[in-house]
Amino acid sequence: MAQGGNDSGLGSGGQQFQFDQKLYEALIGNITETVIGLYQKNQSLGEAKQVMVLTVDQVTKLATHAANYAAAKYLEKLEEQRIQNEQQQLAQALAAMIGLLAAASSDDDSDDGTNVNDHSTKEIQYPWKKEEILGRGAFGVVFRARGPDGFQFAVKEGEENEQQTSLLEEIKCLIKLSHPNIVRCFGFAEGGGKIYMYLELMAGSIADRMKTNSRPCNILEARRHTVDVVRGLFYLHKKDIVHRDVKCANILLDSEGTAKLGDMGLSKVGSLQQTVAEYGDVGGSILWMSPEALTEKMIGKRADIWSLGCSIYEMLKSEPPFANLGILKFLLLQSQSSQGGCAGHRQVIERDEVFQGDLKNLLLEIFVPFQKRPLIEDIACHPWISIPLMLMENKKSTTCAVQ
Incomplete structure (x- = not known):
């Protein structure tokens, strides 16, 4: 295998040889000059003159021979190294090819390696x-x-x-x-x-869809997705399962646009409110986590409701509240916030003209301390949710319909 950038095939070794050759030539020149200098100072010595001439000749031959011998040995070593490098590269290439063939063979295996347990x-x-x-x-x-x-x-x-x-x-x-x-x-x-x-294979998340479309959801889309999420949360909470990571990236859409809660890896079975010690760990995405989960390490069904509120906000703004601050500044803000860490979120909803009427009232009911925060059955009966729910269920009853 030829080395790039040097026709000699020696790579940087060729430059090193040229450098060493110059050193040998300088050595020969210095010895010759020294002997000739001695000869010139002793021209009247008769026999010494002949000795000096012979000495110059012999020393020059010896130095030249030594330089040529050393250079030849150096070239031999470089050639050995080049051959060794080529062999190593060939071995690496063969190993890589064997690995690819093995992977392909594994993919072709009829049970794909997953038939164990x-x-x-x-x-x-x-x-x-x-x-x-x-x-x-x-x-x-x-x-x-x-x-x-x-x-x-x-x-x-x-x-x-x-x-x-x-x-x-x-x-x-x-x-x-x-x-x-x-x-x-x-x-x-x-x-x-x-x-x-x-x-189940899904088409992507709401977050993916917003990124692809380069825009947030409109009110009708956000409302439809929220109704789907409420139905899913109602089902989970009825079975005492807390999702713990509700956000647009974990709300997936099927080919017909139906929203489904996914990424249930953090889900836990539990009561209305439990400590982290009772659950065993803390989980979730910080910008969507409730104040009690962040500060008091309390996790429960009402924490999912807070995350739902952040997700509705995200649908309409393409990001959760205070995403522009970054994690550290957000945590600092939450630690300093009044009303149980809810004041900042409530102020954002109050000021933003995107949130009007029933939607605004819904979010203001959600962004409160957990003791006052509604449960999913209360959310399902909220005017911004219950009317679409009834239409979906094709019911004329005034009671909210959630299954």
């Missing part, structure tokens, strides 16, 4: 194939998969470790959920040092 439902059939990567997250990589019957679904693939293993119990809980506004989990598999979650 498999817990999938009948929707997932083998052999299924990996397709393009859809995204990456805290859990791992997400990619599209296709079964032999053409059924498409999403797979979350993560490394199996202590933290991920603890998610298996949560995944087992998610498998039992079935609601039109919850992203369905078809099952999971574990083995080979990896965990695989089989999920």
